[in-house]
Amino acid sequence: MTTAAALSKIPVTVLTGYLGAGKTTLLNRILSENHGKKYAVIVNEFGEIGIDNDLIIGADEEVFEMNNGCVCCTVRGDLVRILGGLMKRKGKFDAIIVETTGLADPAPVAQTFFVDEDVMASARLDAVVTVADAKWLSERLKDAPEAKNQIAFADVIVLNKTDLVSKAELLEVEARIRAINPYAKLHPTERCKVALADVLERGAFDLDRILEIEPEFLEAGDDHDHHHDHDHGHHHHDHDHHSHGLKHYHDEDMQSLSLKSDKPLDPAKFMPWLQQLVQTEGGKILRSKGILAFTGDEDRYVFQGVHMMLEGDHQRPWKNDEPRESRVVFIGRELPEQAIRDGFAKCIAQ
Amino acid sequence: MSGFDISGEAASIVSVTDRVREVAVGTPVGAVHFLGDTAVFIGAEENATFVKPDGETSTVALHGGAILSSVTDGKRIVTGGDDGKVMQLDAGAKAELIATEAKRRWIDNVALHPDGAVAWSSGKIAYVRAPKAEEKFFEVPSTVGGLAFAPKGMRLAIAHYNGATLWFPNMAANAEMLEWAGSHLGVMFSPDNRFLVTSMHEPALHGWRLADSRHMRMTGYPGRVRSMAWTAGGKGLATSGADTVIIWPFASKDGPMGKQPAMLAPLQARVSMVASHPKQDILAAGYSDGTVLMVRLTDGAEILVRRNGTPPVAALAWNAQGTLLAFADEDGAAGILPL
Ligand SMILES: [Zn+2]
Numbered sequence: 001m002t003t004a005a006a007l008s009k010i011p012v013t014v015l016t017g018y019l020g021a022g023k024t025t026l027l028n029r030i031l032s033e034n035h036g037k038k039y040a041v042i043v044n045e046f047g048e049i050g051i052d053n054d055l056i057i058g059a060d061e062e063v064f065e066m067n068n069g070c071v072c073c074t075v076r077g078d079l080v081r082i083l084g085g086l087m088k089r090k091g092k093f094d095a096i097i098v099e100t101t102g103l104a105d106p107a108p109v110a111q112t113f114f115v116d117e118d119v120m121a122s123a124r125l126d127a128v129v130t131v132a133d134a135k136w137l138s139e140r141l142k143d144a145p146e147a148k149n150q151i152a153f154a155d156v157i158v159l160n161k162t163d164l165v166s167k168a169e170l171l172e173v174e175a176r177i178r179a180i181n182p183y184a185k186l187h188p189t190e191r192c193k194v195a196l197a198d199v200l201e202r203g204a205f206d207l208d209r210i211l212e213i214e215p216e217f218l219e220a221g222d223d224h225d226h227h228h229d230h231d232h233g234h235h236h237h238d239h240d241h242h243s244h245g246l247k248h249y250h251d252e253d254m255q256s257l258s259l260k261s262d263k264p265l266d267p268a269k270f271m272p273w274l275q276q277l278v279q280t281e282g283g284k285i286l287r288s289k290g291i292l293a294f295t296g297d298e299d300r301y302v303f304q305g306v307h308m309m310l311e312g313d314h315q316r317p318w319k320n321d322e323p324r325e326s327r328v329v330f331i332g333r334e335l336p337e338q339a340i341r342d343g344f345a346k347c348i349a350q
Numbered sequence: 351m352s353g354f355d356i357s358g359e360a361a362s363i364v365s366v367t368d369r370v371r372e373v374a375v376g377t378p379v380g381a382v383h384f385l386g387d388t389a390v391f392i393g394a395e396e397n398a399t400f401v402k403p404d405g406e407t408s409t410v411a412l413h414g415g416a417i418l419s420s421v422t423d424g425k426r427i428v429t430g431g432d433d434g435k436v437m438q439l440d441a442g443a444k445a446e447l448i449a450t451e452a453k454r455r456w457i458d459n460v461a462l463h464p465d466g467a468v469a470w471s472s473g474k475i476a477y478v479r480a481p482k483a484e485e486k487f488f489e490v491p492s493t494v495g496g497l498a499f500a501p502k503g504m505r506l507a508i509a510h511y512n513g514a515t516l517w518f519p520n521m522a523a524n525a526e527m528l529e530w531a532g533s534h535l536g537v538m539f540s541p542d543n544r545f546l547v548t549s550m551h552e553p554a555l556h557g558w559r560l561a562d563s564r565h566m567r568m569t570g571y572p573g574r575v576r577s578m579a580w581t582a583g584g585k586g587l588a589t590s591g592a593d594t595v596i597i598w599p600f601a602s603k604d605g606p607m608g609k610q611p612a613m614l615a616p617l618q619a620r621v622s623m624v625a626s627h628p629k630q631d632i633l634a635a636g637y638s639d640g641t642v643l644m645v646r647l648t649d650g651a652e653i654l655v656r657r658n659g660t661p662p663v664a665a666l667a668w669n670a671q672g673t674l675l676a677f678a679d680e681d682g683a684a685g686i687l688p689l
Contacts, residue, residue, distance in 0.1 A: 054414075060473065064511055117573060
C-alpha cells in the first residue's frame, strides 16, 4: 500500500541573497510565525538562527560537476545527501527551506532537482526566493556577479530595507532589478515583512502552474505599482519606456529575452532547436521558460529549464477564448539575442 | 570500460510465499541485519525491532531522529544517526552509546572491522576507534560518501567526491588517494582484498585493482546503484539499479574488464536490494514494486519469496548460516523466510 505521504512531494524553497541583505531575518520570520507548519531548514551559517529546531541542518555547499565535462552542469552533492536523510523523517515536517551562502550561485541547487532521481522522487523545487538590500543592491550589481546571478535566478525578490532609501533610490534599484529579471515577483519590504504566502508555496517550478509569462511591471493591479505612480510624469522623462514611470535600464551583461509568436510553432523544428540552443548556449542561459502552441496539437506545451537542463510536458487543452500564442523567455548572461530570435522565427510553422 | 544492455525476459516462478513468517515492524524500515538467528530491523527513525526465531519481538530505542546508517559483523550492529550519535546493539538487545559528535552533526556512515574496530564519518571527517587504542580521525577533501574496512589489515576506504582514499589509521604514512572524477557514495573491498569498488552518484560503479590502481568502469545502469553484495566466495559482485540483478565477474585477475555482467531475475521493476547467500550460489533480490526473489546463480532459476504491490524493498539480509532470509519494504511490512 502506498501512503498519500509517499505520493506527495515535499516542497523546497531556496532562499538566496547577498551578505547582509536579510536572509536570516526572513528565515527567522518563517520559522517563528504562527502558521501551523513545520519546516526543515538546511543552512550554511549554523548558529545564526536563534530558534531551537532539531530539523535545522548545517550544509557544506558542495558543488559537484556532472560527468559530462561541462562546467554549468552541477549539482549540490550535500543536498542530495541531506534530503536523503531528511526523507527518513517524512511526516515530521511540511516543507524544506534551503538557505544558501551570500556568495552562492542558485543554479546547482535548482539543477539538483532536475537530475537527481532520489531527490525528484521525494521533493520538488518550489521557488528561488532572493532577498536583496534596497540600499546596496545597485552597488553589488556592479561589483558582485553573485548578486546579479541571484537576482536573475529569482522567482520572488524580497527587496528589503526600503526604509533606508528614498523613493527615488527605491525606483532606481527596482529598475536595476527589472533590467535583469522582469519576471520575478518583487516585494519591497522593511525587515523582510512580507506575507509568507508570497514567498512560500509558490509553485514556480511546477509545470502545471505556468499560466502566463508576462513581465511583472506590465501587470495591472499589482499592489506595489503605486510606488512607481508617484513619480509618474516628472521622473527621468527622457529614459522612460513605460507609463509606470519606471526607468528603463539595460544591464550590460545580464538580460532577459522574450520571444513571441501568434502563429503556431512546428514541434519538429522547435524541440531540436531548443535542445541545440541549450546544449551550445546553456552556460549563458540561467533560466528559461515557455508556453507553446504547436501545429496540430490541442494542448498547451510548457517547458522550463536551468542552464542545459530542460523539462517539459503537455499541460492542458487550449481554451476556446484563449489566444494560441507561444511565449518563450530566457534570462541569461550575454545572450546571443539575434541568433536566438532568428532561430525561433524559423520554428514558426509555414 | 565494461557496459551492458538490458533485455528482459519472463520466467516461470516457483513460490514459497506461504512459508514466510510475516513481521509487523509498524514503522518505516531502513535496513535489516542478523545477530545469530535474531533478525534486527533498523527503523528509518529512532528504533530497532528484534525478532527472535520463536517470533517474539521487542523494540529498542537507538537514536533521537533518523537512523542514517547501519552495519553488522554478525555479533553486533553499529548505527549512525542524525542526532550525532554512534550506537551499538548486541544480540541481547542492549543498546550502547559509542560516540557523540561534538556539534551533533549527522553520522552519515558506519563501518566495522573483523577485529572489532569501528569507523564512522560525519561531514568530511572519518573516525576510527579500535579496541584498546586511541580514537583517530582523518579528513578528506569533501563529505564522506561511504566507508569500508579492508578484509585484512587495518585499512579504511573512504569514498568521496572525485575518488576514494585508503587510510591506514595505525601508520604515520600518508593516505593513498584513488582518483576518479565524480561523486562516490558506497564503497566495498572485494573479499580477497584485490579490488575496491564504489557506487557513484551517477548510475555507474567504479573499481580499482589495488595492486596497480588500474581503473574498472562499470556502466549501463538505468538508475543509481544503492545495494551491492559479493556472491559466495567473492567471485561476483551483485548489484541493484537495473530491471535485472547485475552481477559483475571478479574471479579473474582483471576483474570485470572487457567482460559482460550476468543479468538474472528480470522483472518489470527496478532491483532495489541484493543479498548474497553466505555459502551457496544463491542470491536474494528485492524490487521497487515490493517483490522478493531468490535466484540461483548457476542457472538463473527463480523462487518467489514475496509478491509485488507494495513500496520498494528497503531491507534484505541472510543470517550467517544461510537458513533465514529477512526482508522489509520502506513502510515496514516485513517477513522472515526459514529455509
Ligand atoms: Zn552544462
